[in-house]
Amino acid sequence: MHMNYDFDRVIDRSESLAIKYVRRKAVFGREDILPMWVADMDFATPDFVLEALRQRLDHPILGYTFRPRSFYQAYQRWAARRYGFDVEFDWLTFSPGVVSALALSVLAYTQPEERVIIQPPVYPPFFETVKGLGRQLVVNPLIRDGHGRYKMDLDDLKQKIDRHTKLIFLANPHNPVGRAWSAEELNGLARLALDNDLIIVSDDIHADFVYSGYKYTPIASLSPEIARITVTATSPSKTFNIPGLSTSVVIIPDTELRERYNEKLNAAHLWLGNIFGNIAFEQVYQKGDAWLDSLLQYLEQNIDHTVQFIRENISSIKVWRPEATFLLWLDFSGTGLSHDDVKDKLINEARLGFNDGRAFGQQGENFFRMNIAAPRSVVTEALDRLKRIFG
Ligand SMILES: Cc1ncc(COP(=O)(O)O)c(C=O)c1O
Structure with missing residues (x-):
């Protein structure tokens, strides 16, 4: 728990038409991947927003x-x-x-x-x-x-x-x-x-x-x-x-x-x-100030945890601590594998859904983008899978 907000709560999005989920088969070729691609967060929208929207629904037009x-x-x-x-x-x-x-x-x-x-x-x-x-x-x-x-x-x-x-x-x-x-x-x-x-x-x-x-x-x-x-x-x-x-x-x-x-x-x-x-x-x-301040602390901890974990456990992946955004730009060139082989291992062995770096231009060769705006347990699961295949 962080202040009054529960960023640790894992919320099932699979039935919510979230792009991250409904496009898995189309983008990765399979459904059983942990989706850490599209840049939205796996956290609930703040309560006061949901409440204001509910109130508006009390008006029938x-x-x-x-x-x-x-x-x-x-x-x-x-x-x-x-x-x-x-x-x-x-x-x-x-x-x-x-x-x-x-x-x-x-x-x-x-x-x-x-x-x-x-x-x-x-x-x-x-x-x-x-x-x-x-x-x-x-x-x-x-x-x-x-x-x-x-x-x-x-x-x-x-x-x-x-x-x-x-x-x-x-x-x-x-x-x-x-x-x-x-x-x-x-x-x-x-x-x-x-x-x-x-x-x-x-x-x-x-x-x-x-x-x-x-x-x-x-x-x-x-x-x-x-x-x-x-x-x-x-x-x-x-x-x-x-x-x-x-x-x-x-x-x-x-x-x-x-x-x-x-x-x-x-x-x-x-x-x-x-x-x-x-x-x-x-x-x-x-x-939104207090909610955001609390979120930023949580995200910063996710980033610290991820960067530290990768540096300690997966020397073939290079990671740089971002100054901003909840996205990590991971460099797989140290694996000695081709871009396509890394991609295949990420999807079919680690079962991880990261964004393909090539979509960001040819400068993205050997890179994949990981979205860490998720409950810590989900990020930890992703890191364990990454270590199992690339560590
Ligand atoms: C840099 C950047 N611009 C724009 C967007 C999306 O903006 P919108 O959905 O408002 O078009 C994203 C979403 O990932 C983004 O990363």
């Missing part, structure tokens, strides 16, 4: 509803309180999901065939959104030092920018490499964007999962000049385990950029949102 002013104010106060980020009310707009905000930004700010920068290894929809909308990818891989720490390669990026390059997709904090970018790193990137008339589209969905010694810096908070070229998309969906409610917020300080974004949002008729998402969003940002 689920018609069209809209977000009150207090919806956006809840985010403003959260951003000020948790990140020291002062956001004006007028800067805020909506998206169902963070990925849909990335897609709407591509539509709003680029023409077909224009170019969008990504920094792999990175969350697969970054590739899919750009390519799916008929734009070109500019691939600016992160560089990994000898200790497993990734940094940006701005020299490489400088060379790759041309007059058709319009946007950069930033992941801050970064999935899967677990970096909470420093103000200095973000300033370097922003300087390049300012010099080359690029718009920064920052996906900050992991903003709340930052561990001791590190800090989340919203890139738009660095200066008014940077804020003017930045679109930030975020959501409480990861933080409070409510991604099924599809409710996100988009911060666009510049009036013209905001209008162009809203045109696409309205054209696709995506402004409406949904009743339950609207309620939950406001609830969590108003009341």
